[in-house]
Amino acid sequence: MAQSLDRLRESASQTAGPYVHIGLTPNFCGISGVYATDLGSTMVSDKTKGERIGLKIRVLDGTGTPLKDALIEIWQADADGLYNSPTEMRGAADPNFFGWGRCPTDMETGVCAFETIKPGRVPFRDGRLMAPHVTLWIVARGINVGLHTRLYFSDEQKANGEDPILARIEHRVRVPTLIAERQGDIYVFDVHLQGEKETVFFDS
């Protein structure tokens, strides 16, 4: 025997289930009057610094069918690469950009549309710059533990080529699963839960 580490264990995850909207976006599913607006539904104001972009994200199951009952959260740095977080020690982020957003997939099309700004580059642990990216967290019925991944940008080829996380992907053929395609001011991104094009999900 030895001493105890006296640590607790993380509460086990359980699926968000089919009715996640009630808790996280009640106005979206017709429960009005409890909260004035759904949290995370607006990310930018006219005072926010940075290039306006749209993200159009879908989540596809193993048959290629878009999920209509998923919920996506995004978390990103501001235009200068600073996080609006008490943990951010490098400086003050844009006070007009919270950096976090939440969107349910459309019940007909399965599309999540975010209006945000292009994030700046954030340093990796060793000081090298990561490419601009948006952290994604996806929950839905049938997903037992929220899925964590990133969205990178197709017009940032050079930065993507230097990115230390993308560089860790052993099978290079899977790197494009993390890169959103620019179409005008919109970036289009399909998350594949399974199959040949399965998105690289993270354990971090």
Place this chain on the structure above:
Amino acid sequence: MPSESGSNRKPETGTFFQRERTWHPPALTPGYKSSVLRSPQKALLSFDNTLSEIAGPAFGHAMLGELDNDLIHNFARPGESAIGERIIVHGRVLDERGIGVPGVLIEFWQANAGGRYRHKKDGYLAPLDPNFGGCGRTITGEDGGYAFRTVKPGPYPWPNGPNDWRPAHIHFSVFGHGFAQRLITQMYFQGDPLIWKCPIVRGIADKAAIEALTAILDTQATIPMDALAYKFDIVLRGRRSSLFENRPEGN
């Protein structure tokens, strides 16, 4: 949105303990049929947290409305209240080091006392309660403590096996201080025999992990002649000490 952290403590900036994947349910739990086509099959990409995972949004208490943590009244018509067993759910949000986590947003949602959700996809024959919406939220205090008032949700049948029933449960969404701590889970009620039959619960291999999601009746926290109480603590990933960090790797 105000980004006060709700705490006077100096923020910690260390990385998080790795997630114990065998303690959580795996992605694929065939007894829960919806997981079959929605579970990633390839290995996850593992890496130590970067700033993107270490940092996270902070929600200020100012965003909360007066009835946000009172599901008995937050959807009810004036002077009326939701039907069902009145309960208080309270506890603390801790991290794996046992330290209370202040200033974290908790959101919860549930079926009504009959087991029916206020959602157009729920067609269970139990009736809606016109005075019950089913959602609430709060932010933890300085010691990580939280509480809310609601009615005990009913169990309900669901399309999975031919005769599967969910145990009574409340869904919880929890933010930590870092986005890597983000967690959604469910709270069950002590003594409910449906817990051990549920395919979603049984995705968790370790009995102790299931027990840790089961709230305990807390008769000391009841409000006499008003509401029973259940205690439910939530544990988020712990942070490593940053004493030896902030140096380039290899130095």
